[in-house]
Amino acid sequence: MMRRVIGALVALLAALGWTPPAQDADRTSTIRERLLSGEARNIMLFIGDGMGDSEITIARNYFAGAAGRLAMDTLTFTGAYTTYAVDEKDPAVPNYVTDSAASGTGWATGSKTSNGRISTSPATDRDLKTVLEIAQERGYRTGDITTAELTDATPAVLAAHVVSRSCQGPADMLACAQDRKQAGGPGSIAEQQVAHGVDVLMGGGRSRFQQRTDSGATVLQDAAANKYTVIASMQEFDSLVSGRRVLGLFAPGNMTTEWAGAEALPYPSNVAHPQACATDHRPPNEPSLAAMTTKAIELLDRPAGAGPGFFLQVEGASIDKQDHAANPCAQIGETIAFDYAIRVGLEYARLHRDTLVIVTADHAHTSQIISIPTDAHPSVGLISALTTADNATMVVSYATAPYHQSQDHTGTQVRVAAEGPQAANVLGVTDQTDLFRLMVRALMPAVRQPSSQP
Ligand code: MG
Ligand code: ZN
Numbered sequence: 026m027m028r029r030v031i032g033a034l035v036a037l038l039a040a041l042g043w044t045p046p047a048q049d050a051d052r053t054s055t056i057r058e059r060l061l062s063g064e065a066r067n068i069m070l071f072i073g074d075g076m077g078d079s080e081i082t083i084a085r086n087y088f089a090g091a092a093g094r095l096a097m098d099t100l101t102f103t104g105a106y107t108t109y110a111v112d113e114k115d116p117a118v119p120n121y122v123t124d125s126a127a128s129g130t131g132w133a134t135g136s137k138t139s140n141g142r143i144s145t146s147p148a149t150d151r152d153l154k155t156v157l158e159i160a161q162e163r164g165y166r167t168g169d170i171t172t173a174e175l176t177d178a179t180p181a182v183l184a185a186h187v188v189s190r191s192c193q194g195p196a197d198m199l200a201c202a203q204d205r206k207q208a209g210g211p212g213s214i215a216e217q218q219v220a221h222g223v224d225v226l227m228g229g230g231r232s233r234f235q236q237r238t239d240s241g242a243t244v245l246q247d248a249a250a251n252k253y254t255v256i257a258s259m260q261e262f263d264s265l266v267s268g269r270r271v272l273g274l275f276a277p278g279n280m281t282t283e284w285a286g287a288e289a290l291p292y293p294s295n296v297a298h299p300q301a302c303a304t305d306h307r308p309p310n311e312p313s314l315a316a317m318t319t320k321a322i323e324l325l326d327r328p329a330g331a332g333p334g335f336f337l338q339v340e341g342a343s344i345d346k347q348d349h350a351a352n353p354c355a356q357i358g359e360t361i362a363f364d365y366a367i368r369v370g371l372e373y374a375r376l377h378r379d380t381l382v383i384v385t386a387d388h389a390h391t392s393q394i395i396s397i398p399t400d401a402h403p404s405v406g407l408i409s410a411l412t413t414a415d416n417a418t419m420v421v422s423y424a425t426a427p428y429h430q431s432q433d434h435t436g437t438q439v440r441v442a443a444e445g446p447q448a449a450n451v452l453g454v455t456d457q458t459d460l461f462r463l464m465v466r467a468l469m470p471a472v473r474q475p476s477s478q479p
Pocket of ligand 1: 177340
């Protein structure tokens with residue numbers, strides 16, 4: 026079954042021209058043909074939260090086999106970037122292990138900050154302008170979608186500026202006194218996202234938007250007043266049409282994971298009985314990330330020649346959350362669901378070559394592929410054995426925190442891959458903040474307004 030799915034995927038990608046030339050062949054002419062400078066009418070940024078090389082390899086081994094390839098593996102230009110944060114008190118000192126807020130601030134604004142901050146500067150708390158804000162100024166339509174709460178750090182960094190990622194709704198402002206509306210600030214993350222007029226906002230986190238602001242209305246009411254169509258069901262999702270701003274909130278908190286399975290346990294765990302994942306965990310009233318990506322593109326797309334198109338961020342959020350939870354099946358399922366969303370983006374870009382697609386992660390994470398442990402050489406971490414698409418055993422280890430505690434992010438560099446205008450600039454080893462400059466360089470200049478001067 027799994028192999029048939031992969032076969033179908035490979036055939037589809039081949040039909041669309043996205044299968045890379047055989048990797049033992051000379052690929053120089055293909056790479057030359059795909060080497061594009063200049064501007065991009067559309068930018069699609071795919072962020073796999075916590076999707077380090079380890080997480081990609083684990084998902085590939087399980088789903089496609091060790092010699093298989095995921096859609097995200099087919100991008101022509103692939104490099105790596107460093108992701109470190111900085112110290113809040115002394116921003117000259119690196120913090121080697123970033124969180125999603127600081128790393129998101131890095132790729133969204135081009136500036137390093139300290140862990141927990143949302144597009145604000147360390148120590149000085151200045152607002153840092155984001156690529157989405159610049160895209161809006163240049164006349165692009167914008168979208169921001171996720172499988173987490175919409176107010177979670179990754180989607181937040183594009184359209185909000187607060188001291189702390191915890192300030193998600195108006196009732197969550199304990200750590201952000203100066204950002205409160207009452208104190209003359211811009212309000213919580215939810216309030217700011219709605220005030221920014223991002224054209225398409227979709228994900229989980231409905232409960233944040235049901236909270237009341239300092240003025241007494243809920244954020245949902247503010248959204249309706251700011252021309253948003255607010256939706257929560259698949260029926261409404263399916264019948265959406267372009268022309269109005271959309272706020273889709275499909276779960277009170279994070280959206281449900283696609284897959285489920287047993288969590289990792291101390292040795293010997295299930296080494297003698299490797300597990301197969303349940304792949305049908307998402308309830309029918311929640312759209313998949315690929316469906317949200319397809320819908321967002323439909324809503325944001327503009328006819329060719331009409332000037333700037335769209336900027337869309339797509340986050341596979343729960344790769345990270347399930348890595349924290351030491352749950353390999355849920356983690357792999359989220360990685361594969363993210364890969365399906367990337368496939369949607371690549372299909373669009375294949376037909377619209379003025380589209381820049383970027384696939385990256387915000388930071389690395391815990392999970393590691395290890396040798397099968399034995400009584401003579403047991404594992405120190407939490408482990409789970411899985412039967413892969415190769416019909417072989419893969420043991421995944423989580424060893425950055427004790428059993429029953431949240432596993433931690435790690436500090437290694439992560440993959441950054443791209444296709445389309447400016448894509449070659451991901452090559453080599455860059456820094457996360459360079460991605461902001463790459464994307465801004467790819468944006469078309471603002472459409473010049475007719476001058477009021479004679
Ligand atoms: Mg995130
Ligand atoms: Zn995390």
